[in-house]
Amino acid sequence: MATENENRAPEEMTGAEEINENSPAPDGKKPKKSGGITGGYLARLVITLALVCAVIAALLATVNAVTKNKIDEHKLESQKKAVFEVFPGAADCDPYEEETGHDVYVVYGDKEKKDIVGYAVKASPVGFGGEIEMMVGIGADGKTTGVSVITMSETPGVGTKTNSESFLSRFKGKDGSVAVGVDVDAVTGATISSKAITAGVREAHGVKVDLEEFAAGKGAAVDSSAEAEPAPEATKEPQETKDPQETKEPQETKEPQETKGPEKEPESASDETAEPGDEPEFRENGSDGYYHNGVYTSDTDDAYQVEVGKDEYESLLEKEDDPETGTDSETKEP
Numbered sequence: 001m002a003t004e005n006e007n008r009a010p011e012e013m014t015g016a017e018e019i020n021e022n023s024p025a026p027d028g029k030k031p032k033k034s035g036g037i038t039g040g041y042l043a044r045l046v047i048t049l050a051l052v053c054a055v056i057a058a059l060l061a062t063v064n065a066v067t068k069n070k071i072d073e074h075k076l077e078s079q080k081k082a083v084f085e086v087f088p089g090a091a092d093c094d095p096y097e098e099e100t101g102h103d104v105y106v107v108y109g110d111k112e113k114k115d116i117v118g119y120a121v122k123a124s125p126v127g128f129g130g131e132i133e134m135m136v137g138i139g140a141d142g143k144t145t146g147v148s149v150i151t152m153s154e155t156p157g158v159g160t161k162t163n164s165e166s167f168l169s170r171f172k173g174k175d176g177s178v179a180v181g182v183d184v185d186a187v188t189g190a191t192i193s194s195k196a197i198t199a200g201v202r203e204a205h206g207v208k209v210d211l212e213e214f215a216a217g218k219g220a221a222v223d224s225s226a227e228a229e230p231a232p233e234a235t236k237e238p239q240e241t242k243d244p245q246e247t248k249e250p251q252e253t254k255e256p257q258e259t260k261g262p263e264k265e266p267e268s269a270s271d272e273t274a275e276p277g278d279e280p281e282f283r284e285n286g287s288d289g290y291y292h293n294g295v296y297t298s299d300t301d302d303a304y305q306v307e308v309g310k311d312e313y314e315s316l317l318e319k320e321d322d323p324e325t326g327t328d329s330e331t332k333e334p
Contacts, residue, residue, distance in 0.1 A: 078150060079103060079135065083120040086137025086146030090117065096214065100207050106214055107137070109223060116215050116222045118145060121204035127196035129153040134197065136204035140211060140222050144171045144178075144201060152193075159193035167194070176205025 083093050087107045096104035096119065103122040109115040118139040124131050132152045137145035149163040161167065170184040178201055180186045186194035211222045289298040 079105070079122060082122075082135035082148040082150050083107060083137070085148040086120055086135055087118065088146070093120070094218075096209060098210075098214075100209070102204075102207050104207060104209055106209075106211065108220070113218065114220045116140065116211055116220050119209050119211065121207045121209075122150070123200035123203040125196040125200035125203060127152065127154050128159050128190075128192040129155060132193075132196055132200065134200045136201050138205060138209075142175060142205075144174045144205075147171050147197065147201060149197075154190070154193045159190045161187045161190050162193045162197050168197070171198075171201050174201070176202055178202065 080093060083105050084090055087093075090107045090109060091111045092108045092113055093105040094108075094113070096106050100121075105120045106116055107118050107120060109117040118137060120135050120137045123134050123136055125134070126132070130153045132154070133150040134152075135148045135150060137147070139145045147168040149168070152160065152163060154160050154162065167187055171178060174183055178184060178198055180191070180195050180198050184194075184198065214220075215222050
């Protein structure tokens with residue numbers, strides 16, 4: 001009977017014959033449950049993750065070692081290009097060896113590196129769109145020789161206007177106290193970017209570089225006679241004088257015509273006091289009387305008033321000028 005039960009498939013076993021895992025074993029012990037996280041599984045998981053991280057780190061280190069030299073070369077090339085932009089007449093440059101917290105280059109005026117004309121400092125002010133990398137040239141006299149922007153992320157068409165020769169040239173010949181609105185004018189609509197560039201110039205001037213000590217170690221000399229080129233004030237004038245119409249204003253206003261006014265004043269001396277609807281007083285030059293609202297009145301005799309027209313006014317003047325006739329008594333009002 002037992003042999004037949006053993007040979008039957010599990011599907012053919014009745015419910016009474018199924019094994020209950022909760023039922024006690026024949027020896028009276030409860031069977032152990034399978035499954036769950038064991039210590040060995042955790043150990044294998046940690047070791048696997050550690051190996052993956054180690055492989056990734058090794059790959060990153062390898063890539064960095066391969067590309068580091070190229071990155072440094074590209075950085076040095078872009079910075080040297082900026083150095084020669086702020087020192088147009090320079091022949092060569094060397095990195096400044098002392099620690100300053102900035103990338104500094106000593107600039108030579110000759111290929112033999114015997115004539116030091118100044119130094120350049122890379123500054124990184126923060127503008128409206130983020131950090132601005134720029135190179136500032138400082139001559140041996142302590143004046144700015146030029147400013148060059150290496151990278152910037154300012155607003156295109158607005159903040160990027162500060163990266164123009166017309167704006168950057170305004171800093172030539174300035175010292176470390178340069179300020180927007182005092183020494184240089186900000187770009188219209190880009191005040192924050194203009195102040196950032198100005199702050200970068202001040203930052204560069206704040207870096208202490210001992211050219212004399214550097215020259216002594218290199219067997220060179222500092223050319224203190226080389227002065228920084230002053231800021232070209234003429235660059236602003238063309239913008240202000242580009243409007244030739246401004247110079248033609250005197251022709252448009254025709255001011256000489258306005259000088260004719262005083263000649264008419266004697267004819268209308270009481271224009272300002274005349275009431276609305278009244279005609280102005282009319283007085284001939286040198287006359288002793290005046291004509292107003294159809295009535296002629298003598299200055300010498302207020303009672304002498306005659307209602308006349310403008311055509312008769314001249315004849316009355318002739319009577320006043322005649323010493324024999326004097327005042328016409330027949331025309332006086334009773």
